[in-house]
Every structure is written in C-alpha cells, then in structure tokens.
Amino acid sequence: EVQLVESGGGLVQPGGSLRLYCAASGFTFSSYWMHWVRQVPGKGLVWVSRISSDERISSHADSVKGRLTISRDNAKNTLYLQMDSLKVEDTAVYYCARATSDTRNSLDVWGQGTMVTVSS
Amino acid sequence: QSVLTQPPSASGTPGQRVTISCSGSSSNIGSNSVIWYQQLPGAAPKLLIYRSNQRPSGVPDRFSGSKSGTSASLAISGLQSADEADYYCAAWDDSLNGVVFGGGTKLTVL
Numbered sequence: 001e002v003q004l005v006e007s008g009g010g011l012v013q014p015g016g017s018l019r020l021y022c023a024a025s026g027f028t029f030s031s032y033w034m035h036w037v038r039q040v041p042g043k044g045l046v047w048v049s050r051i052s053s054d055e056r057i058s059s060h061a062d063s064v065k066g067r068l069t070i071s072r073d074n075a076k077n078t079l080y081l082q083m084d085s086l087k088v089e090d091t092a093v094y095y096c097a098r099a100t101s102d103t104r105n106s107l108d109v110w111g112q113g114t115m116v117t118v119s120s
Numbered sequence: 121q122s123v124l125t126q127p128p129s130a131s132g133t134p135g136q137r138v139t140i141s142c143s144g145s146s147s148n149i150g151s152n153s154v155i156w157y158q159q160l161p162g163a164a165p166k167l168l169i170y171r172s173n174q175r176p177s178g179v180p181d182r183f184s185g186s187k188s189g190t191s192a193s194l195a196i197s198g199l200q201s202a203d204e205a206d207y208y209c210a211a212w213d214d215s216l217n218g219v220v221f222g223g224g225t226k227l228t229v230l
Binding site (some may be wrong): 035037044045046047050059060061062095097100103104105106107108110111112113 | 153157164166212220
C-alpha cells in the first residue's frame, strides 16, 4: 500500500526548533518529488516547500525561507522538515505529499498530517 | 490573502452541475497548468484534476477542469451529497518560485 506517515509534531515555544518526519512506503521513494503543505485548522492550504527526487533542487515559500528546511534521505525512504526559529504563525497541521510520477507539483499521495503548535 | 482567487462558497442541489472558478495571473495560471484538490471534512486533500484537465485514475468523470488565460474552472456534474467538501485550486508560480493555492471553496449540497 502506498503510504506517507508524518511524525514529529508537538508543542514548542516561539524561537524553538522541531523536526518533522515523513516515512514513505509502498513506492520507490527516490523517484518522486516531495512536498510539505500546511493548514491552520479551519483555514486553507498553504504550500511550504518541495524537493526533487535526487535532492539537488529544493524551494521554500518566502514566509518560511531561512527558518524551515526540507531534506530527504532516499536510503531511509524519509522526508524531513527542519523547523528553526519557529513563530506563532507556524502553528498548523503539516502534511507531506508526493508529486505524481510525471509532474513535479501535482500531489497524489498525502499523509494524515502532524500538528505543530507554537505557543508560550 | 491567497495568490489564486476562488469564491468562498458554492452550492447546488443533487444532480445539478456546479462550477468553481479560480483566478490567477500570468506568472501562475497564465503560464502553468492548474491543479484541483478536494478535501473532505477531517481528511487530507485528494488530487482531483492535474494538468488543468486530467483526472487521476479513480476520479469520476463527473469532475472536469478547464483553463483559459489566467483563469480556470472546476465543474462537477451530477452533484452528489458525497461531493460536499472544500475545493482548492493550485498552480506553480514562476515569480514566487513556489506553489500557490487558492483560498478554497466550500461546496454545499442542498
């Protein structure tokens, strides 16, 4: 079964750090572009970042640039989001998602999401 | 405020056809394909349309997408109660070098 499972979310103080994990299974992880998308409960989807299948290319939304960093380990079938200098406005459910095999940005497999709460 | 503009709500009765619009600019919809997602309450988003008008396998042909210039539309025909959900459009933005989403449209089946 094709599956993405996020973990690592939780409560953290402003200025703190957190690392999110996304474990992939059921497909050849190293062949797909991967993304992080976040959503404040009750609000809309917001794109965070993406990374190429070979890790060479990554991009981040301006709102998180320099603070949140996407990476991956194809040997471990795992996607990461390193979150530093967290702000209250980073509070959201974070989804990892896979792009289709023939596109870079159409997301056909999503995880269940992990909640990140930034609060003092 | 979202880069792509969608109406906040839409509604229809069972069996009816409804359309949801998505307006952008030359740097996103005008030069890249449009993607549509469906998000049921309490669930992760689901890919509905990609490359502006392509349906992934398993998505009923009641759902169709179109694009013209800097705008796009999602049409749902034969509306069902199970279609009640939030719908989001998205596209790559060449100026922002990132994916941009619409604010979402809440579809109510009356």
